[in-house]
Amino acid sequence: MRYLPLAATLFICSSFAVSQSQPQLNLMPIPASVQQGSGALPITKTFSVTVAGVHDPALEAGIHRFADQLSRQTGIPFQPKPEAAGTLTVRAEKPIPALLKLGEDESYQLTVTDSGAQITAPNTLGALHGLQTFLQLVTITPQGFVVPSVTIKDQPRFPWRGLMIDVSRHFIPLDVLKRNLDGMAFVKMNVFHWHLSDDQGFRAESKVFPKLTGTGSEGNYYTQEEIRNLISYAHDRGIRVVPEFDTPGHSRSWFVGYPDLASNEGPFTVEDEHGPESVTDPTREETYKFIDKFVEEMGKLFPDAYFHIGGDEVNGKFWDSNPKIQAFKQAHGMKTNQDLQAYYNEHLQKIVAKHHKTMIGWDEILRPDLPKTIVVQSWRGQESLAAAAKEGFSGILSHGYYLDLIYPASRHYAVDPLGGGAASLTAEQQKLILGGEACQWAEWVTPENVDSHIWPRNAAIAERLWSPQSVTDVNSMYARMHAVSFELEFLGLMHNAARDRMLQRMAGTADITALQILADVVEPVQDYNRWDDSKGPIDFHSPLTHLIDAVYPESDSAREFGNLVQKFAQSGYKDPAIETQIRTQLTLWRHNDAALYPLLQQSALLQEDIPVSQNLAMIAAAGLQALDYLDRGLKEPELWKTQQLTVIEQAKKPVAGLLLPVVAPVQQLVEAASGQSPQK
């Protein structure tokens, strides 16, 4: 297993030379204002921190974490000791509020000179952000670790910058959530939206209704103590925790223990995806009594002012097929199931308000007669959000920020909460757009690979929500995201390490160079294509251990190769230095299959990827031939082109859920070699 035939492996290039120098600072999100100075502050073992303003426990803890991370980044063991005149002085005027509210002042200033640094902030929240900015500035130079001289004045563009993690479809343990909260704090996100219930499992302990997790979680849930622990952990990092209990749809897990809540007969189960589904019955008084007690209990457990009731994707067929519900609709003059859901939501809103919370829900909850205090979270888009704003509702954008759709970071980055249909709003209406939330739905992630589905792409969304609207340079974003990704791994996130671990498992060996080369250039299918390709309902108990589960959602290698081919095209396919780079890369891919095949064929987990590896080899061969034709300045025979395009068309089709995004740039080379104008 261990030793790949050497003669067949050959030529691995280490990286691409897309960007030669990065004078910019590796900050993400980019601060509101940055002025670079000259010189730099050395980070040596005498580095120390002085707290000059308020001493609150959150800041003390934040400085301890700062020292830990600085130690990890530099390898210099720091132990924060109170110093009279430390290298870095942190001054916050006010402590962090015991309960974080929407719109807290998160601003800070950071000044670094060659002799010291200061962070000042109106309160601890801002100081914590300043500490993260400082950490991102630490860099190795010929003189050692330094922070470049800089003056930063910073505050967020939007007050609601969230990450939603679905913990129902696959349970995500507390420690994994915690490291993701660390990541959120590192990129200055401030809302953790905890999607705690769905058809596949109810994950928050209720003492009032113990069967919710007792029979609806398969034992995978958070105790109330663990929940309080996570909320406190988040608060220490300036992050609010908004719980979501999805109802009336997506709620089979409620019905396992409490089948009376459902609109049709059970028995219900979370174990078998083939079992009966349902939605909540909104016509029974008992339903509201249940929810009242439940919201009362959860409202105390989760201190945040907002309470998310879901409300999305209600399947009306369960109401249609229940004669009692039909009769109720008629009796109340309701024409549609939307009317019935509105009735339900009005009741819910009153219950939530009674327990001193503000209701938040997905687009479907919106009805003009609901109080304007509610918040709409839009999976439908800026138009939907704008329409709500025009009616006076505030909202947050999630459409465009679904991490589980496997889009490139650039695509998320291009989505502005105030773009699209929201651009036409008045300034007053725009204020109702509170921000946005990245969403990690968990059909296809496990505790092992959830980090790599969230990171580093989530950093691009974090920047969109924090930085000025004018910050839109995609190349800069990718360069900085690459640097931040590296720091996030030092922070404890596993987005890179876990991939290689998974590849090693599939291969049954630690010698995975050839497999890494393949993994580096493939991407999982996007959108809901993996669902569409799967036969029948998803088995949520199946291990997610195939190549599609391990690879990164976005291939850096493929993007960089595409950029290289674009540059080559811009040179009229003449620049010899770029051609050498393209040729070396293609040669690597051309020969990788011969090295990889023995590994793929001996593993039940990898056999399905044999055609992917073969396609890569064939595509690379086509690209190399195209370069040969371009070199000779000859027009290639028509038959050759037809052959290559056949191979290319085949290679465009997903295999084992994997795409080869390098096909498009190779096709560009083939078409250039045939004298056609290259396609974009």
Added chain:
Amino acid sequence: MRYLPLAATLFICSSFAVSQSQPQLNLMPIPASVQQGSGALPITKTFSVTVAGVHDPALEAGIHRFADQLSRQTGIPFQPKPEAAGTLTVRAEKPIPALLKLGEDESYQLTVTDSGAQITAPNTLGALHGLQTFLQLVTITPQGFVVPSVTIKDQPRFPWRGLMIDVSRHFIPLDVLKRNLDGMAFVKMNVFHWHLSDDQGFRAESKVFPKLTGTGSEGNYYTQEEIRNLISYAHDRGIRVVPEFDTPGHSRSWFVGYPDLASNEGPFTVEDEHGPESVTDPTREETYKFIDKFVEEMGKLFPDAYFHIGGDEVNGKFWDSNPKIQAFKQAHGMKTNQDLQAYYNEHLQKIVAKHHKTMIGWDEILRPDLPKTIVVQSWRGQESLAAAAKEGFSGILSHGYYLDLIYPASRHYAVDPLGGGAASLTAEQQKLILGGEACQWAEWVTPENVDSHIWPRNAAIAERLWSPQSVTDVNSMYARMHAVSFELEFLGLMHNAARDRMLQRMAGTADITALQILADVVEPVQDYNRWDDSKGPIDFHSPLTHLIDAVYPESDSAREFGNLVQKFAQSGYKDPAIETQIRTQLTLWRHNDAALYPLLQQSALLQEDIPVSQNLAMIAAAGLQALDYLDRGLKEPELWKTQQLTVIEQAKKPVAGLLLPVVAPVQQLVEAASGQSPQK
């Protein structure tokens, strides 16, 4: 930083083709008896475990750990549930003893067929070993994960199979120790020797003498609760914990809080290596009163029957320069400081015995008039051990097992506790050789890199102490060690992951392919050369963050390249397939420096390695030229050879503490090209 110039990187081979197939089972240590069957047991999500014999908590916990590790290795989530007829049946006749004693029955039998598996053992200890063996057998095949059919009857050769970790020179936190205990259990080691005090720090909390850690640890110590926690953790894994409190030498940390114990004036400190040293004053009654109370307290804290008092490397000058001590020696008719130490040890032995413990110490404690119950741990070698055995003392071997000396695994593997001077012992005397202990002294390790200094080489020592004496095939050992190393990382050890993390830190980027290529072929200087090369006393507070701290003690690439050149020589330098492999490897090394140089020169941590990288390029060029001459069958000009040997001699010298072990095989090629008989 990120993008290495592609044109300069070139050709990276993925691995070597030294061993094409491994029909052997990847077990380490090799069991006493193995019979392979046909067929294999599939490991699928229906896999379950039945406990058929005693149900003791250690076994229950062991099965939970087994299920966790099986889940990590396969990616299939297992939750151990009691099953009437599980896939694997575990039957232990007796529970694990509450206190593990030397020489417990650790035997077990494991039978695997294509339909199920059984582990039977006289007690839980053996059953735990059987579970580890089962985990090592799990392998990926075209049919999925399986365990091959096999019948194993196994028991250890030696009853004392230990790993000593020094936590004084650099403090190693509890979680790092725990993962190393997991590793020990995985290779069936059964004694954790905890070197808890030395000049640089006292690490175990004493409530009777709180200043021991209060002023002697810089705050880095284990509380008694943590110690109990670790002992329990070890016990659950069948591992005894033997504490060592080194005295009368290596004990400056005692004197910081209790200077009266010392033979000369303080004040003493653990912070400054330039401060005064000392050894314990053995002439004062108060010393023995102190030790009596201390051993009483620690004897209760550490339940093991053995208590290690160190006793090594006593610097007599502190006794010589104290007139009172001199007078005492005269008054008692002692001629040498060895006499005085013997006096001290006799007292210590009585105190240790009074508290129901057996004393163990390093070679120096041995004096014929001590009771035969004491145990000698030999850092001097088998001769020393044999001499003790001949006088009736039992002993354990550590000479040859010092992991901090950076020897290859093969060198440790060749050391047999009953080899060398011990081979001539009678069978009865041989029984006094209880086993051995690997030692990880901690001058040059931190929590970050200690795993890679211990693993995987410690597995070779574990095999030496468990497996039959006849098991000595080095190639087999390396192949199996490679497989076990991979599984150890799944278990949580960081020996591979931490290296790359450290390389990334030095480089300031995650793009470290070229740096990995260099790191793969260098080795730190061996023996105490790093000490000798350092100017003045070691600063134990300096970060260990250079390349020498990150690289593996043993280079697999270099060893495999050496094997390749040997095979090429055996073919009369004619086998074209081997030559291609050698040439590809040399080409990679030849071009790596150009890619790596920009990275090295921009990092204060890496600049010192610039000559190492250049030497590798020059050596590789010499090797390539030698191949060219060999191809042409010509004798090369004398001047060429002289040039190459000059380069080779320069490349043999350590730079930044690093050696290039590929120099020797390249020299062999150069000399072959010059028509000389190649040197071994």
